[in-house]
Amino acid sequence: MTENRDNESVILTQRPDGVPSPDNFAFEVRSLGPRAAGMIRCQTLFLSLDPYIRSVIAGNHLGHGIDTGDVVPGEVVARIIESDDQKWPVGMLVRCHSGWQQFCDQPAEGLSQIPQALSRPSLTLSILGMPGLTAWAGMVSIANVHEGDVVVIPAAVGGVGAMAAQLARRAGATTIAITSGADKRRIALETLGYDHCIDRVDQDLAEALAAVAPQGVSVYFDLVGDPTLTTVAQQLAIGGRVVLCGLIKDYNGNHKTMGPHPGLWITKRATVSGLVVYDYEPQRAAFEQEFIPLAEAGDLVANEEIHEGLASAPEAFCRLMRGDNTGKVVVHVDS
Amino acid sequence: MTENRDNESVILTQRPDGVPSPDNFAFEVRSLGPRAAGMIRCQTLFLSLDPYIRSVIAGNHLGHGIDTGDVVPGEVVARIIESDDQKWPVGMLVRCHSGWQQFCDQPAEGLSQIPQALSRPSLTLSILGMPGLTAWAGMVSIANVHEGDVVVIPAAVGGVGAMAAQLARRAGATTIAITSGADKRRIALETLGYDHCIDRVDQDLAEALAAVAPQGVSVYFDLVGDPTLTTVAQQLAIGGRVVLCGLIKDYNGNHKTMGPHPGLWITKRATVSGLVVYDYEPQRAAFEQEFIPLAEAGDLVANEEIHEGLASAPEAFCRLMRGDNTGKVVVHVDS
Numbered sequence: 001m002t003e004n005r006d007n008e009s010v011i012l013t014q015r016p017d018g019v020p021s022p023d024n025f026a027f028e029v030r031s032l033g034p035r036a037a038g039m040i041r042c043q044t045l046f047l048s049l050d051p052y053i054r055s056v057i058a059g060n061h062l063g064h065g066i067d068t069g070d071v072v073p074g075e076v077v078a079r080i081i082e083s084d085d086q087k088w089p090v091g092m093l094v095r096c097h098s099g100w101q102q103f104c105d106q107p108a109e110g111l112s113q114i115p116q117a118l119s120r121p122s123l124t125l126s127i128l129g130m131p132g133l134t135a136w137a138g139m140v141s142i143a144n145v146h147e148g149d150v151v152v153i154p155a156a157v158g159g160v161g162a163m164a165a166q167l168a169r170r171a172g173a174t175t176i177a178i179t180s181g182a183d184k185r186r187i188a189l190e191t192l193g194y195d196h197c198i199d200r201v202d203q204d205l206a207e208a209l210a211a212v213a214p215q216g217v218s219v220y221f222d223l224v225g226d227p228t229l230t231t232v233a234q235q236l237a238i239g240g241r242v243v244l245c246g247l248i249k250d251y252n253g254n255h256k257t258m259g260p261h262p263g264l265w266i267t268k269r270a271t272v273s274g275l276v277v278y279d280y281e282p283q284r285a286a287f288e289q290e291f292i293p294l295a296e297a298g299d300l301v302a303n304e305e306i307h308e309g310l311a312s313a314p315e316a317f318c319r320l321m322r323g324d325n326t327g328k329v330v331v332h333v334d335s
Numbered sequence: 336m337t338e339n340r341d342n343e344s345v346i347l348t349q350r351p352d353g354v355p356s357p358d359n360f361a362f363e364v365r366s367l368g369p370r371a372a373g374m375i376r377c378q379t380l381f382l383s384l385d386p387y388i389r390s391v392i393a394g395n396h397l398g399h400g401i402d403t404g405d406v407v408p409g410e411v412v413a414r415i416i417e418s419d420d421q422k423w424p425v426g427m428l429v430r431c432h433s434g435w436q437q438f439c440d441q442p443a444e445g446l447s448q449i450p451q452a453l454s455r456p457s458l459t460l461s462i463l464g465m466p467g468l469t470a471w472a473g474m475v476s477i478a479n480v481h482e483g484d485v486v487v488i489p490a491a492v493g494g495v496g497a498m499a500a501q502l503a504r505r506a507g508a509t510t511i512a513i514t515s516g517a518d519k520r521r522i523a524l525e526t527l528g529y530d531h532c533i534d535r536v537d538q539d540l541a542e543a544l545a546a547v548a549p550q551g552v553s554v555y556f557d558l559v560g561d562p563t564l565t566t567v568a569q570q571l572a573i574g575g576r577v578v579l580c581g582l583i584k585d586y587n588g589n590h591k592t593m594g595p596h597p598g599l600w601i602t603k604r605a606t607v608s609g610l611v612v613y614d615y616e617p618q619r620a621a622f623e624q625e626f627i628p629l630a631e632a633g634d635l636v637a638n639e640e641i642h643e644g645l646a647s648a649p650e651a652f653c654r655l656m657r658g659d660n661t662g663k664v665v666v667h668v669d670s
Contacts, residue, residue: 225598229597245601247601258593259597261594262582262609263582263585265607265609266580266582266610269608269609269614270607272600272606272608274597274601274606276601276604
C-alpha cells in the first residue's frame with residue numbers, strides 16, 4: 001500500500017457536438033488513492049491520440065463509451081514506479097490503456113512490456129501500437145497487399161495511414177495518398193514515400209484518381225467514410241479489395257455515411273471487409289515479429305507529431321479530429 | 336446455306352417503368368434469313384427466365400442492354416437442326432444465349448453441349464445453368480459454406496435460392512428461407528428442405544430472424560437488396576459473410592437500394608463480396624463435376640415452374656419480377 005498521490009488528469013466535461021473543441025475537456029488534479037494489493041503503479045510518459053477516442057467519448061464505440069466526469073481514455077507508454085511483482089519491476093517501460101492522466105494503477109494483465117531496443121519508447125504507440133497493428137491487419141492480413149497493387153489511403157499521413165502506406169510500398173504496390181495542404185503533401189511524398197498525392201481540397205478526387213490510377217484502384221484502406229468512400233469505390237478495379245476501418249466524418253457528428261450502392265460492389269466484384277483492430281491482439285506476436293526488426297533498423301518512419309505536456313492533449317486531439325494533424329499524434333507527458 | 340424460316344419471337348416494345356407488364360413485349364413472327372457459312376441453326380426447346388433480364392431490358396446490365404425492337408435475351412436449351420460442323424451434329428442438345436425466339440443461328444463458340452444422362456434437358460437451365468453456377472459461386476467459392484453456418488436466403492424458392500439452399504444444407508449449415516405466401520412456404524420447407532421459413536409479408540423480419548438465428552446469421556446470400564439487406568446485416572454474427580448478387584427491388588424501377596451504413600460492416604467484421612456469375616464460366620468444369628452426379632442421382636431438386644409455349648414468356652417473366660413465381664421459371668417452347 002502506498003500513499004495518495006496528486007494525479008493530473010484530463011476529464012470529459014461534455015460530449016462534443018460535431019468536431020470536438022478544447023472546452024469539452026477539463027484539466028484537473030485528482031487524487032490517486034492508495035495502491036491496492038496486486039496493482040502496479042505506472043507513470044505516463046507518452047499518450048497516444050487516435051480517432052477512435054472520438055466515438056468513445058460520444059458513448060458509442062462498438063457499443064461502449066465513457067461518461068462525462070470520466071478520464072478520457074487512450075493508450076500510453078508508462079514507466080512502472082511501484083510494484084510488488086518481480087515480473088513487473090520498477091523502472092520497466094510498459095504499454096497500457098490508462099488514458100489521459102499522469103499516474104495509474106493497473107493489474108498485471110493490463111500491461112504489455114515494451115520491446116527493448118526501440119530507439120525511443122514513443123514508437124510503441126505508432127509503429128508497434130494500435131496504428132501499426134491496424135495497418136498490418138488491414139494491409140497484410142485482410143487485403144494481402146502484393147506487387148502490382150494500386151493502393152489508396154486517405155488520412156494518408158496519420159498514424160494508420162503512414163504505416164499502411166509503408167507496408168504497401170514494401171510489398172511492391174503503388175501508393176496513392178489522399179490528404180490536404182502543402183505540409184501534408186510534402187510529408188506524404190518525401191517522408192512517407194507515397195508514389196502520388198491527391199489534395200482532397202484543391203483537386204477533384206475522381207479526376208485526379210483517374211489520372212494516377214488509370215487501371216483502377218485495387219486496394220482501398222478506408223479510414224474516413226463518405227464521400228471519399230463512394231468516389232474511390234467508383235474507381236475500383238474489377239476484384240478490388242476495400243478495408244473498412246474508420247468513419248472519421250461520422251465520428252464528428254450527425255453526418256451519416258451511407259457508403260456506395262451495393263450494386264457498385266457487385267459490378268466491381270469487390271470484397272469489402274470490416275476491420276476492428278482489437279480482433280488482432282491474438283496475432284500481435286506475428287505482427288511484432290515483423291515490425292520490431294523494421295522499427296529497430298529504422299526501416300519504418302513513425303512520422304510522429306509530438307505535443308508537449310498532458311495539458312496539450314485536448315487541443316492536440318481537436319486538431320486531429322479537424323484533420324489538421326501532420327502525423328501520428330502523441331503527447332509527451334513525462335520523461 | 337438454307338432457306339428463310341418463320342421465327343416466332345418476343346421483342347421488347349418499351350422499357351418497363353417499374354414492375355414489367357406483358358404489354359412491354361410483343362409476340363411477332365420474324366423471318367430468320369439464310370444460314371450463313373459456319374453458323375449452326377438451333378431450335379429452342381426450353382427458355383430460362385431470370386431476374387437479370389430485367390436490367391438488360393432496362394439497358395443497364397453491367398453497362399450493357401438491348402433496345403426496343405430487339406429480341407428479349409435469355410439462356411436456352413436448343414436442338415441443333417442444321418449444321419455443317421461434325422463436332423456439332425444435327426440432333427445434339429446444346430445450351431446457348433439466343434433469347435426469346437423459336438430458332439437461331441449460332442457460331443460454334445456460342446454453344447455448350449448439354450451433359451448426357453440428365454433426366455430432362457430443362458435441368459440445364461436450373462441445376463446446371465446460370466442459377467446453379469451462381470449458387471455454387473456464392474455458396475462454395477465465395478462464402479465457403481460449412482457445417483455450423485447459419486445461412487439466410489431471400490427469394491428462397493427461386494432459381495438461385497433453391498440451389499443455394501441445397502448446397503448449404505449439404506454442407507451442414509442451418510438454412511433460413513425468406514419468402515412470402517403459403518405456397519412458397521410449403522415449397523421452401525417441404526420441397527427444398529429449409530430448416531426455417533420467414534414470411535416477409537406476414538412476419539416482422541428482424542423479430543423472426545432473431546428468433547430462429549439467436550446466435551446471428553453467418554452467411555447471407557443477397558438476391559434482393561434493401562430493405563432486406565440492411566435488416567439481415569443488422570443480425571449478422573461477428574465475422575459474417577455477405578454475398579451481394581442481386582438487387583431485384585432496384586431492377587424494377589427507381590428504387591435505389593442504399594445498403595447498410597459501412598459502420599455496420601465494421602462492427603460486424605463482415606466480409607461483403609460482389610458476385611457476377613459470368614466470372615465463373617472458367618470454373619464451369621469444376622462446377623459441373625460437382626453438380627452433374629448430383630443432378631443425375633436426383634440429389635438436387637430443381638423446383639421448376641414450367642410455362643407452356645413461347646407466347647407465355649412475357650406474363651411468366653412479369654410474374655417472376657412481381658415475386659410471384661414458386662420456382663425456377665422456365666418456358667417450354669418446343670419438344
